[in-house]
Amino acid sequence: MLLITRKTPPAVAMRAASEHEVRQLDLEGAFNPAMLLENLDGVDAILCTPADKFDAALIVQLPASIKVIATYSVGLEHIDLAAAAARGIKICNTPDVLSTATAELALALMLMAARRAGEGERLLRAGKWRGLSPTFHLGRGVTGKVLGIFGMGRIGRELAGMARGLEMQIHYRNRNRLPPELECGSIYHGNDSSFLGALDFLSINAPGGDETLHWLNAERIGMLKPGAVVVNTGRGSSVDDQALIAALRSGQVLAAGLDVYNNEPNIHPGYLELENAVLLPHIGSATVETRDAMGFLALDGIKNALGI
Numbered sequence: 001m002l003l004i005t006r007k008t009p010p011a012v013a014m015r016a017a018s019e020h021e022v023r024q025l026d027l028e029g030a031f032n033p034a035m036l037l038e039n040l041d042g043v044d045a046i047l048c049t050p051a052d053k054f055d056a057a058l059i060v061q062l063p064a065s066i067k068v069i070a071t072y073s074v075g076l077e078h079i080d081l082a083a084a085a086a087r088g089i090k091i092c093n094t095p096d097v098l099s100t101a102t103a104e105l106a107l108a109l110m111l112m113a114a115r116r117a118g119e120g121e122r123l124l125r126a127g128k129w130r131g132l133s134p135t136f137h138l139g140r141g142v143t144g145k146v147l148g149i150f151g152m153g154r155i156g157r158e159l160a161g162m163a164r165g166l167e168m169q170i171h172y173r174n175r176n177r178l179p180p181e182l183e184c185g186s187i188y189h190g191n192d193s194s195f196l197g198a199l200d201f202l203s204i205n206a207p208g209g210d211e212t213l214h215w216l217n218a219e220r221i222g223m224l225k226p227g228a229v230v231v232n233t234g235r236g237s238s239v240d241d242q243a244l245i246a247a248l249r250s251g252q253v254l255a256a257g258l259d260v261y262n263n264e265p266n267i268h269p270g271y272l273e274l275e276n277a278v279l280l281p282h283i284g285s286a287t288v289e290t291r292d293a294m295g296f297l298a299l300d301g302i303k304n305a306l307g308i
């Protein structure tokens with residue numbers, strides 16, 4: 001039996017029902033491990049999302065019948081992989097199919113943050129628009145500027161391709177330098193200070209986890225050019241919120257576009273007070289096409305893991 005934690009698109013639900021007996025939880029909001037544990041009788045596979053935290057404490061309590069956990073995400077930060085391996089539970093995720101959608105959103109956030117789009121819309125809706133003037137609501141241009149990508153995996157490379165269409169120069173920081181055919185002329189930096197000092201825009205596309213915990217902290221923000229724009233569609237854990245909020249308040253960072261946060265769905269209240277922060281609710285992969293593709297890929301993974 002397949003347990004699905006949250007509502008899936010109709011086509012995915014239909015395919016799941018054709019392949020498995022399905023128990024659908026329809027969880028909303030905060031994950032409830034106790035409720036999950038009550039519903040695992042006879043279940044051999046779980047389809048979850050990044051909102052469902054499978055930490056070691058939960059994984060040790062899963063019944064022995066669970067063979068596979070598939071997640072509706074490429075990111076795996078919410079699953080303790082070592083604890084799952086120790087229980088012999090296979091983990092499947094959904095890489096590739098969401099790269100374009102997530103890169104599109106990163107690009108949108110760059111443009112929105114630089115052009116002060118959120119602030120402008122709020123002003124208009126509040127009836128405060130007094131008409132065009134040469135000095136009204138000036139933002140910064142994006143075309144031809146330097147974009148730094150932290151995390152040059154599939155999504156980072158997709159974003160680089162889109163940004164080249166805006167004649168941006170691409171610099172990147174990654175665990176390893178890419179081969180030339182993937183680098184496509186992008187400039188690799190082996191250390192943070194040369195990377196951050198070169199940028200007009202920083203896009204965080206790293207998958208999160210311990211290695212990058214609070215990577216963008218006060219020290220590294222200090223290495224950015226004054227007035228850089230920061231975008232994060234990777235994981236909130238890569239950012240030290242206090243440090244970014246302070247830098248947005250002072251103008252050291254001109255603007256930010258964020259789709260992911262520490263402790264989702266709660267967000268640091270400091271962001272809400274900032275006009276120069278564009279804040280989206282983790283919708284990087286949220287297109288109709290992409291969510292179908294992610295669901296199908298997750299179901300493929302489950303079939304493989306169960307050998308059916």
Ligand code: DGY
Binds near residue numbers: 050073234285
């Ligand atoms: C992912 O896939 O990791 C996204 O953040 C959620 O869809």
